[in-house]
Amino acid sequence: MNPKNVLNLGIKELRGLLRDPIMLVLIIYAFSLSIYTSASSSPEALANAAISIVDEDQSHLSSRIVSAFYPPWFVQPGMITTTEMDDRMDAGMDTFALDIPPDFERDVLAGKMPAIQLNVDATRMGQAFTGSGYIQQIVTGEVSEYVAKYRAETSLPVELALRARYNPSLDPGWFGAITSVIESITMLSLILTGAALIREKEHGTVEHLLVMPVTAGEIMLSKIWSMGGVVLCGSAFALVVVVQGLLEVPIHGSVPLFLAGSVLMLFAMTALGIFMATIAGTMPQFALLTMLVIFPLQVLSGAMTPRESMPEIIQMIMLAAPNTHFIILSQAILFRGAGFETVWPQLLALLIIGMVLFWLALQRFRKFLG
Structure with missing residues (x-):
């Protein structure tokens, strides 16, 4: 494994991304306007009801x-x-x-x-x-x-004192903004790496890689660090500028700890994106496959519905999905101010799942190149 090859190949991926205006617009939208609209327009919230x-x-x-x-x-x-x-x-x-x-x-x-x-x-x-x-x-x-x-007596002998923690004003925008950041990380990490591999196949640059003194592992790592780095920078911008700055949503936990968890999440999801791209082969097929994968991951991972409300068999199956652990980790850190001593099981789970997905993607990628 030559780190110089991984670095140079990653820079090549970044240059290819800069020449793709559609992807650039998607990244900017996902980490700015999408988060702002998710927080400011919550249909489940009651507002100006007639x-x-x-x-x-x-x-x-x-x-x-x-x-x-x-x-x-x-x-x-x-x-x-x-x-x-x-x-x-x-x-x-x-x-x-x-x-x-x-x-x-x-x-x-x-x-x-x-x-x-x-x-x-x-x-x-x-x-x-x-x-x-x-x-x-x-x-x-x-x-x-x-x-x-x-009346001297009341019908209720006990008074309920309600205290809402972590979101005392019960503002759905707080939840919507942070959840949108999590969803953008999951979606873009999958799409960017898969699209980068499909783009190389459609442009014929895969054949160029085959004659270069680089290995399949180096090619995969270059795509993972370059596309993952783009998503990581976008998520940091979204948290600091959009969520904390424009929307004024308080973050109770450590942003660096959340970003560390995001690195493990990106490692797992980018590997999954490469695996899916080797199966799809073309961009339309990859888009359809992404829809079949991303929707169940988002719905069943606990981002929209609490996992406790789901059947136990679904809860057990979704423990194999990286974004299930990432959502637990993110909500614990950003909503409840949890530290490393609380979220280390989720960090370990993300690392193990990422290593398994990377191994599977590497095996498939070698066949793809062959």
Whole structure:
């Protein structure tokens, strides 16, 4: 193994990348605009939801409930009548319509259990699901606080003190920004190395490599360090400039420790990218194969859904995927401020998986060159 050959071949890969404007645009977009939009436009978050209220009680308690709905979660509530409620829902003007019945305050103070009707436009599924919970909490909180002023006893003997850790404002943008960085690392490390190998085959430069005094291992290492270095620089830029700078998302842990884990992740994913490129052979085939691989990796690794919510057999199978351990490591470091003593099992797992993938890719790459 000649380090000089690995260095020179890697520089050649970087020059080839600079001559590929599509890849450059993809890299810039993935580590800048994609992360910013993922954090600033979260469809699952409730924002400016349209709500109208039918106040048939006209009491002090109903006024408190009406005044509890305000931006940024809801627009200013529109006061409508019962006959207008259905027409507005049919026209799509309101996502929520709250109907406070007559004598609501009197029944509440009398210890009865009056019902408030909430109509929801379920075609707007994201806001419908999240907003229903918000409205229930708001109404329950206002009624409980109001009743406590006039009745000696409350129906709840225990008060729940809620404290949200790591994201006290429950801002989904924090999670979206960091998750987008992780996804970009996974996607680009796979695509760049595979595309670099496919590009050489399509341009006929693979034959040039065969007559040079270089080995298959040197060629693979040159692609890994060059393309991995590009992704590593992009991820560092995204964390420092986009996430911490523009979005002002706090990072609780060590950024160098996260980047060290990213190096192991890049080693594993770039090897996987080379392995897939030797199977595909052409760029369209590689693109289709990437889609078949990247989507299950993203969905089942815990980036979108907690692993604990998945069947145990899926959890066990996904332990063989490098991004499963990388997501556990990244969330522990960036969200919860974990140190090396906490994430060393994931670092070790990434190293082992990377070595296995590198060996498999090397065997396949030798056949590819032959």
